[in-house]
Amino acid sequence: xxxxxxxxxxxxxxxxxxxxxxxxxxxxxxxxxxxxxxxxxxxxxxxxxxxxxxxxxxxxxxxxxxxxxxxxxxxxxxxxxxxxxxxxxxxxxxxxxxxxxxxxxxxxxxxxxxxxxxxxxxxxxxxxxxxxxxxxxxxxxxxxxxxxxxxxxxxxxxxxxxxxxxxxxxxxxxxxxxxxxxxxxxxxxxxxxxxxxxxxxxxxxxxxxxxxxxxxxxxxxxxxxxxxxxxxxxxxxxxxxxxxxxxxxxxxxxxxxxxxxxxxxxxxxxxxxxxxxxxxxxxxxxxxxxxxxxxxxxxxxxxxxxxxxxxxxxxxxxxxxxxxxxxxxxxxxxxxxxxxxxxxxxxxxxxxxxxxxxxxxxxxxxxxxxxxxxxxxxxxxxxxxxxx
Numbered sequence: 001x002x003x004x005x006x007x008x009x010x011x012x013x014x015x016x017x018x019x020x021x022x023x024x025x026x027x028x029x030x031x032x033x034x035x036x037x038x039x040x041x042x043x044x045x046x047x048x049x050x051x052x053x054x055x056x057x058x059x060x061x062x063x064x065x066x067x068x069x070x071x072x073x074x075x076x077x078x079x080x081x082x083x084x085x086x087x088x089x090x091x092x093x094x095x096x097x098x099x100x101x102x103x104x105x106x107x108x109x110x111x112x113x114x115x116x117x118x119x120x121x122x123x124x125x126x127x128x129x130x131x132x133x134x135x136x137x138x139x140x141x142x143x144x145x146x147x148x149x150x151x152x153x154x155x156x157x158x159x160x161x162x163x164x165x166x167x168x169x170x171x172x173x174x175x176x177x178x179x180x181x182x183x184x185x186x187x188x189x190x191x192x193x194x195x196x197x198x199x200x201x202x203x204x205x206x207x208x209x210x211x212x213x214x215x216x217x218x219x220x221x222x223x224x225x226x227x228x229x230x231x232x233x234x235x236x237x238x239x240x241x242x243x244x245x246x247x248x249x250x251x252x253x254x255x256x257x258x259x260x261x262x263x264x265x266x267x268x269x270x271x272x273x274x275x276x277x278x279x280x281x282x283x284x285x286x287x288x289x290x291x292x293x294x295x296x297x298x299x300x301x302x303x304x305x306x307x308x309x310x311x312x313x314x315x316x317x318x319x320x321x322x323x324x325x326x327x328x329x330x331x332x333x334x335x336x337x338x339x340x341x342x343x344x345x346x347x348x349x350x351x352x353x354x355x356x357x358x359x360x361x362x363x364x365x366x367x368x369x370x371x372x373x374x375x376x377x378x379x380x381x382x383x384x385x386x387x388x
Contacts, residue, residue, distance in 0.1 A: 001160070001176050005152075009160050009175060010196040011060040012092065012150040016164040016171065017184070017192050018056050019049030019096055019148045023166065024120025024187035028111040031119060032104060038070035045103055046070075049148050050096035057092055057150075064090040069287065072356035079350040083336075085156025085343045092150050093356075095287040098259045099136075099146040103166065106135045106146070120187035123167075132167045138254060142168045142269050149260040151291045156343030158388045161294035163260050172207065172264075173200055174294035180204040208268050209299040209307035212368045217275050222371035223251045226265050227280035228288075230256040237283045237319040237326045241361065243375055259288030263295045263364055266308065278365035278372050283319060283326025286358045293388050296364055306367060309385045311376045313361040324352070327361035334360070335387040342387040 001009070023031065023045060030044045037047040050068055057066050065079065080088040097103065107119065109131060114122055129141040138144045145167035152159040160175040164184075172181045175197070182204035185192055212222060223244075229235050229252070244251070253265070253276050265276040281289035292310070299307040312335055315327040325332060336345040349355035363381070365372055376383075 005154065005159050006197055008090070008152050008154075009162070009173065011057060012152065012160070012162045013171065013173065013195060013197060013200070014193065015053045015056040015060075016148050016150060016162050017195060018052040020164050020166060020169070020184070021120075021187050021192065022048045022052040024123070025118060027118055028107055028115060031107055032111075042070065043100065043104060045107065046097045046100050050094075053094050053096055053148070053150065061090065064092060066092045066094065067287075067356050068094045068096060069285070069354075069356045072354050079355070080347045081350060083338075083345050083347045085345065088155060088346055091153040091346060093153065093287055093290050094148075094150045095260055095291075096148050097146060098149065098261070098288075099144075102136050103146040106132055106167070109135050124186060128167055139273055140269060141165070142170060143261055143264045143267075143273075144254075144258055145261075147258065147261050149287075149291050151294060153290075153344060153346060156345065156388070158290075158293045158297055158344070161260070161291040163291060165261070171195075171200065172261075173197060173204075174291070174298050176298055177201060179207045179209075179295060179299055181207050207299075208302055209266050209295070209366070210268060211301045211303070211305075211307065212277075212366050212370075214302050215271075215275065217277060217369075219371050220251070221275035222277035222369045224253050224275050225251060225278045225280055226254045226257045226262060226276055227252070227282045228256060228284055229282065233319055233321050233326070234282050237315075237361070238280075240315050240317075240319065241313050241327075242379060243280075243363075243372075259284065260291040262288075263292040263308075266364065266366060267299075277369055278363055280364075281360060281362040283321060283359050283361050285356060286360070287356055289360065289362055292362070292364055296385060297388060301366070308364055309367050309373070309383060311363045311381045312384045313363065313379075313381050315361075321359060322357065324357050324359045326359050328359070330382075334358075335382070335384040337387075344388050 133139040149163040151161040182200045301307040318327040
């Protein structure tokens with residue numbers, strides 16, 4: 001990682017920690033009330049982290065492009081017009097509060113313990129992870145918990161992703177140094193504001209993404225998957241992918257999973273919680289799956305080899321969601337090749353009124369999941385593992 005890129009990562013670490021602390025410092029009534037910020041139906045638990053992230057990254061670099069769902073229509077005027085990635089500006093994509101619906105239910109449950117307490121104070125007194133798993137009906141909390149995340153794209157390349165879990169108070173960084181997770185101090189400890197990448201590398205733990213051989217998965221285990229099927233249109237989009245000829249529901253592990261941390265189902269965190277052979281972005285928005293690219297790029301298995309591959313699914317007659325293609329064909333894809341170079345062409349998002357709504361259909365899986373890789377290659381879906 002270049003020196004300037006390390007400073008970007010330090011700024012993003014500070015921003016997500018600020019988002020987490022901002023949410024922990026308020027009362028439940030503040031987190032659960034509707035506010036005028038954003039698109040009109042925003043809750044405090046959405047607005048508080050986003051405002052912190054925007055303020056901190058803008059202070060760090062007011063010229064960088066920051067994309068969130070609530071403010072993406074304000075950045076199009078500065079969007080790159082040149083497809084040459086070398087000429088494209090620094091970009092940060094953030095999902096300030098993933099799983100906000102489940103987080104709202106979680107806070108409502110916690111507030112029954114002490115409605116007058118600050119969120120962080122009460123969470124430190126209760127079995128917060130156990131309560132989350134009861135409310136969400138899925139373990140482990142370190143994968144399924146609500147998160148805030150930022151991914152950095154520079155000159156057509158994925159540089160890093162940072163994901164912070166609100167329930168477990170863990171931060172995960174995916175960089176060329178490796179994928180490392182670190183448990184933060186108590187939310188009101190001011191030393192959290194001093195945490196930088198070097199400290200996470202020094203004190204954190206490396207996260208492995210085991211191969212099929214290492215996990216001992218069977219052929220059926222390799223077919224088990226996680227994707228989003230919780231709203232209209234997603235089931236139809238999934239069915240048209242033809243990944244399963246019949247009975248896909250026999251292999252679904254979770255139908256309303258987290259977004260950015262979904263790739264963690266392929267990590268050692270999932271051990272003891274039923275096998276997962278692949279994860280799928282089922283025509284979902286870019287903020288849900290862009291962080292996965294950092295993990296695909298930098299994840300290692302127990303042997304130190306590249307752990308993950310990623311395929312892009314393009315359908316001949318793609319479904320749409322709010323006017324956006326759910327499985328873009330090659331001319332619309334962000335994964336581009338030109339003059340022997342592979343890169344992310346972020347300039348293509350300029351054509352959309354709301355770039356954060358851009359969608360795609362992607363499969364991430366262990367490099368040796370031959371059961372599903374064979375299906376993907378038969379259907380001639382594109383391997384884009386080295387495009388970013």
